[in-house]
Each structure stands twice: as C-alpha cells, then as structure tokens.
Amino acid sequence: MFTKHGPTVRELAVQALSSTERGYDLLAPKFDETPYRTPDRVLDAVTRALRPLGPFDTGLDVCCGTGAGVGVLRRVCRERVTGVDFSAGMLAEARAAFPDRAAYPAGGEGPAVAGGGGPSVHWVRADARALPFAPAFDVALSFGAFGHFLPEERFGLFAEVYGSLRPGGQFVFPLGAPPPVGSRAYWSLFGFDAAMRLRNALWRPKFIMYYRTFRLGDVLEDLTQAGFVVRLLPLTELGLRPDGSPRARLVVATRE
Template sequence: MSPRQGPTLRELCVQALSSVEHGYDLLAPKFDHTPFRTPDSILRATTDALAELGPFERGLDVCCGTGAGMVVLRSLCQRSTGVDFSAGMLDRARDAHREATWVRADARALPFAGGFDLAVTFGAMGHFLPAERPALFEGVYRALRPGGLFAFPVGTLPPPTSVAYWGTLGFDVAMRVRNAVWRPPFVMYYRTNQRPAVLSDLTTAGFSASTVALPDGGISYQLVLARKPVTPARSS
C-alpha cells in the first residue's frame, strides 16, 4: 500500500469528523492504500484455515468494504455476496469483483434468510458497540443455512509493556472523547470486542463458537469459528 496514493492527513480528519457511513464514502477511493484494509497475510491465513472446513457453495462478506474479503470467498465458494452500508465502498468493490453480488444494507438488519453456507467479516467488528453485537450476530445467524459457518479474525489484546497496547488504548480514548463532543458519532474502537465477550454473544445468538490460532508475522490473531447448528438449539 503506497502512502502516495493514500488519503492525506486533511482527508483523514474530514473522514473522522463524519458519520461512519459518510466517512467511508469519502475514504472509499483511497481505502485500499491505507493501513485499515485487512492485510493479505490475514486473508491468506483465513482462506487456508477455512479450506479444511468446507465445502461451501454460497458465501457472504458482511461489511465488505471495497471487497478484500472476496479474495477469501472466491477461493472457497461458488457464489459470493457482499453487503455494506457505504455506497462508495460498494462502488469500489463492484468495480474490483464484477462476478459477485453486492447489496447495500445495514449489518445490524441484514436482509437475508437461510441462503448462505459461509459468512465472513474482516476489520469491521470495531464499528459495533457491545450493545449492537446481538443484532449483528442474530442477522448473520438468520442468513446462514443450518450447519453454516460464520468466521472472522480478531486480534488478541497486546501486553501492557508493548507499544501496541498503549497505541490502541490511546486511540480508543481519543475516539470516546471525539464522540462525546462531536456529532454525528464515528464508532471505531479496538478494545471493545475482546474474545470472551464476542464468544458469549455468539453463543447467545445460537451459534456453537470457538477459536483457532491465526498467525500473522508475529502479531497474534484468533480466527473465530461460529457454527449454526443443523438442529437449532433455540427458535430463530
């Protein structure tokens, strides 16, 4: 990713002072040249891990952005669909992956029912407050067929002695201050989606959830694997 092609500091500031939807509309043309795009190494590692759990016919990329997750779905699924609420991001994704189907919708109210074998999401969990996760997970649960799989990578919290620990803490504090004094809010936090809470919410939504290690160049990631039961344990 070339910084020359990425957004300027002024553009990032304008984006950060916008709503999440409008901010990503603005960022879309240069998003693939920012550090916010999921690294190819994570996409490859996810593909390798999921390849052993298939086969999958239809795949869904939730909060697809510019379509990075399509690299994973294209390798594993016969048909793929991406959903996002940013029209700008969907335009970029459509240009890059014309073979896929694209739907504009809020991930907290997904318009699908029982049609997908595999759902993935990359880099989007920080955009959902803990109180919003149940709606997200319940929507994905509905979108999957019985026995379908929901998978996404999550980073483990770095140790307090690391620069990353204080960097993510500082970012989250800055975002909380920004959202306390500026409207509309821009929801993006690194520390609100820790693994125990995420797994608990997935279980409440009806999934059988676990994690596997997903190494990436020394940074510790876990791949969350949430399976919808063939025979639901609760009414959906």
C-alpha cells in the same frame, strides 16, 4: 502509514468529523492505500484455514468494504458470493474490483471470465444490524469491521448473521490477541479509543470506531447467546506470542 496515493491529512480530518457511513464514502477511493485494509497475509491465512471447513456453495462478506473478504470467498465458494455494506462509496470500489455477476475460474485464480466455473459475485447495500437475507449462506465472514459496532449492538449483529446462514452454516473471522499491557501497541490503541470517545462526546454526528471493545470472552458469550456453537482455530502462520500462544485465531461459529 500511508502510501503517496493515500488520503491527505485534510481528507482524514474531514472523514473523522463525518458520520461513520459518510466517512467511509469519502475514504473509499483511497481506502486500499491505507493501513486500514486487511493485510494480504491475513487474508491468505484465513483462506487456507477455511478450505478444510468446506465445501461451500454460497458465501457472505459482512461489512465487505472494498471487497477484500469477497476475494477470500471466491476462492472457497463454488456458486455465489455476496458482499454487503452500508457505504455506497465502498461498494462502488468493490464493484470495480469484482464486477457484478462476473464468473471467476475455479480456485479463484486469474481474471473474470464469461461462463467460468467459479462463483458469481453480487453486492447489496444494507446495514449489517438488519441484514435482508433468508437463511441462504453456507459461510459468512468479516474482516476488520467489528470496531464499528458498540458492545450493546454486538449480539444483534451476530443474530442477524445467524439468521442469514443455513443450518450447519459457519460464521468465521480472525481475532488477534490483545497486545501486552504497557506495550507500545497497548498504549496506541488505548489512546485512539480515548480520543474517539472524546470526539464523540463533543461532536455530532458520531464516528464509531473502537479497537478495545471486541474482547474474546464477550464475543464468545454473545455468539453463544445468538445460537452459535463456537470453536477457535490457531492461525499459527501469523506468528506466536512469547508464551507460545498464537497471535491470532480464527473464530468458527456454527449454526447447528
């Protein structure tokens, strides 16, 4: 699962016994060498699906981690991109990949250049459950972070994103279809969540990460209650299930 440059078993054990924030501070230098980083094919699919929804001037990557989502936003935004995360370690890695206030060429290709025509990049350390932004963004996105929020926190998270968007702004994120009941993937996720619940029942501080608590029906209900108008776009390039339905969809929640 990991490259030779990824974390050791001991390092993963120390991370797993830490708080969520501290665990990611520890994992940050090697995070991109783990399977936890969002795959490039998902990032590319979301980028292509986002372009027709624009144009966008400003973008926000919620729970940006090491900056994978910022890389998407700088391809579709024209003026400013902001990444926000509560882990200082993850932000440090993101800053190294995307220097503060560096300008990127239009279209997001090539190295950062002074005076380039693309967006500037900024970083903010904050908890996504209390975002420190006025309604200033045209688009917000997030990759792979929702398992770190308990179901009862989800509405508050969505409300914070809503409050950070301009009227007409869009909150987008990919959502994969659940694995078939009884499949290897199903039991793998079931086992992980069960182990995590046991760990959090027996050990403090808690490490919050669950794979099976972000269900489409509940997500749509919480987005709607937060004030969004929601639609789903199929990400067909990520594949189809045996019944012909997409393996992943792009959730597009608009602040009207």
